[in-house]
Amino acid sequence: MRTTAVEQERRYSDAVARLRAAGLRSTRQRLALAQLLFAGPDRHVTAEALHSEAAASNVRVSLATVYNALHQFTQAGLLREVAVGGHRSYYDTNLSGHHHFFFEESGSVADIPGDEVALRRLPEAPAGTRVRAVDVVVRLQRDKN
């Protein structure tokens, strides 16, 4: 996995720009996490996973700071929290409207490509409420072959 200096520079300034746009200071920790999250294709992370990844990249960040950053990024609209049920929180870098597969044995999440799920009908929101989101989760099991 080679990365050119030019590419690294691009990722770095991209991260700086994102943080600035979100109104967040460009601290070493947030820059590192933003680069991990946004440098490649869309991803789904847990706090713990992102923390390990940072450690593997020789970035010192405390777990508490990872939690803080995930919340701040989410609030700033850089991430979206995915509710697949289960005990931990997943964060998705793909902000467009889409749904998820949940792999029960590994506890991992994947986007369902584009328009492969479509709803035919939606219920009325009960009085006094409005629909904030509609989430579809397709729960998968290992196939018994």
Add this chain to the structure above:
Amino acid sequence: MRTTAVEQERRYSDAVARLRAAGLRSTRQRLALAQLLFAGPDRHVTAEALHSEAAASNVRVSLATVYNALHQFTQAGLLREVAVGGHRSYYDTNLSGHHHFFFEESGSVADIPGDEVALRRLPEAPAGTRVRAVDVVVRLQRDKN
């Protein structure tokens, strides 16, 4: 809330029958919980809520036993666990295929009536997996009136 002796008797034997069918011993605690869960219309409970309810009905049950019972009932097919995301588990007495509203401010769950949600398309399960369930959650916010 009056309840006739005849009615109480019916609820009791219903609970005994359910437990027997599930292969579970009819203990005082399980009988009480089964009656709370299945005597009325469909419901959505958390462990904590069911525990309080039992206490309010003068039934002594430990929280650990409530958790045990919820798991056993679920495994026996008497309940279904609802994954609305969030940090706690909800159990639904309505076993038929249906979807849920989730009220974000109160943290409560409600069934979406009958056929008010329908999917037009479903994705293929990825290789080596099979679909165990498809859950649709409509997340609701208080309407700004």
Add this chain to the structure above:
DNA sequence: ATAGCTGCAAATGCTTTGCAAGGCC
């Protein structure tokens, strides 16, 4: 009689918080 159940308290896993020290603008 005995396998299964219950309750307590301690343990666990994930997440949040309090607060002193450090870093960005």
Add this chain to the structure above:
DNA sequence: GGCCTTGCAAAGCATTTGCAGCTAT
């Protein structure tokens, strides 16, 4: 310099577990 951030450790929740004693069958 001042305010925001960070890190640590401790606290917080929901849930699970170990185990001694109880109970349904």
